[in-house]
Amino acid sequence: MTLKTEAQVAPPPPPAQSAARLFPSGHLVPFILVTVLFFLWGIPNNLNDVLIRHFMKSFAISRFQAGLVQSAFYMGYFLVAMPAALVMRRTGYKSGFVIGLVLFGAGAFLFWPAALAGSYGFFLFALFVIASGLAFLETASNPFIAQVGDPDSSERRLNFAQAFNPIGAITGALIGTIFIFSGVELTPQQIAYQQARHTYEAYLRFETLRVVKPYLVIGAVALVWALLILRTKFPPIHSEHESESGDHGHLRDLFHYPHFLFAVFAEFLYVGAQVGTWSYFIPYVQEYAHQSEKIAGYFLTGTLAAFGVGRFASAWLMRFINPAKLMGAYCVANIVLVTVAVLRPSWLGIWCIFATSFFMSLMFPTIFALGLKGLGPNTKLGGSLLVMAIVGGAVLTPLMGFISERTHSLAIAYSVPLLAFAIIGLYSFWGSQRRSSATALGGE
Secondary structure (H helix, E strand, C coil): HHHHHHHHCCCCCCCHCCCCHHCCCCCHHHHHHHHHHHHHHHHHHHHHHHHHHHHHHHCCCCHHCHHHHHHHHHHHHHHHHHHHHHHHHHHHHHHHHHHHHHHHHHHHHHHHHHHHHHCCCCCCCHHHHHHHHHHHHHHHHHHHHCCCCCHHHHHHHHHHHHHHHHHHHHHHHHHHHHHCCCCCCCCHHHHHHHHHHHEEEEEHHHHHCCCCHHHHHHHHHHHHEEEEECCCCCCCCCCCCCCCCCCCCCCHHHHHHHHHHHHHHHHHHHHHHHHHHHHHHHHHHHHHHHHCHHHHHHHHHHHHHHHHHHHHHHHHHHCCCCCHHHHHHHHHHHHHHHHHHCCCCHHHHHHHHHHHHHCCHHHHHHHHHHCCCHHHHHHHHHHHHHHHHHHHHHHHHHHHHHHHHHCCHHHHHHHHHHHHHHHHHHHHHHHCCCCCCHHCCCCC
């Protein structure tokens, strides 16, 4: 108590000291190794947007079937997030990083036999393994970065680490556009001609094999990073939210926090909206602007860059504007933009979808942080449930594909993220407020 009083009356440190507190004293190497993970998991997340278009071509499948790429991927998050939290509660964060990277690398290497077998189902299994690894990484990295240094700078430190994720996303989109897309797109007449000459199967095999080299390199990097973490001494970290008796909280207690339950639903909708928006952006550009897959891929890269810019801009704006209200304003902006994209599928609609990434940028971490407020010893379990909500990407993406097939309009399918942004806006302005039932449990 004395120390706290002294800290309150002491003059603020000079800017140089304040900046230095951002990084953990004596634990800079573990901090750097974990911060790089935010970059690494951004690569496969956004390679999926390229894979959807690529697999539609290489396996000659529908949009709904291609949307199962995201279903397989985000089911890995959903099924593994809670076991990952339980494992790390017993063995610590370091084991979570190593297990996650090994699964990540193993899944990437599985792309080789999947391509040789020419099996779409095998690819989906490989993506599930990758996502299982990423579930470990995401469940461990956010709390580790927040707790490894000065508690007063935890939000700044976490935002700093998260800023590397959009860079990984841009890298993934570029890798897919440059190394996976061949630029060869056959017309129906050319397909019929190749089928008549019995060369179409060879073309499909050539396209399928293009995914192998990028994923082998990514897998090798993941395993090398696992080795570096394994050989590095990590500091022991005990959650600031645990009580002195070591109470980790109880799952049933979380049902007494309405703001948390709404946050889980909002996170489910947000991830589904984000993944669906990006997954079908390349087909949207091709269909309504008649551009090549490579040009559409560069548009995807650009919208991911807008996402990164939005994350930095939002972090600055939060110094002056309440985060929940800022997120609500961003939802209103995206409602307007996506409405135009649904009603006016053209170059105007393309640029509107392009702009949505800027306004989506703050939503995931803001919903996450608002949902965890006041959970006390239930914070770790609450965090794992919020990670599980990422399964929204597995549900809403194929739903968009299904709607586009039934209505013969990809533009109408974008009504799914439109509805999601409307509900997230409701959460921002109303649902994120903590209710009295949470207070009764001692959440404050």
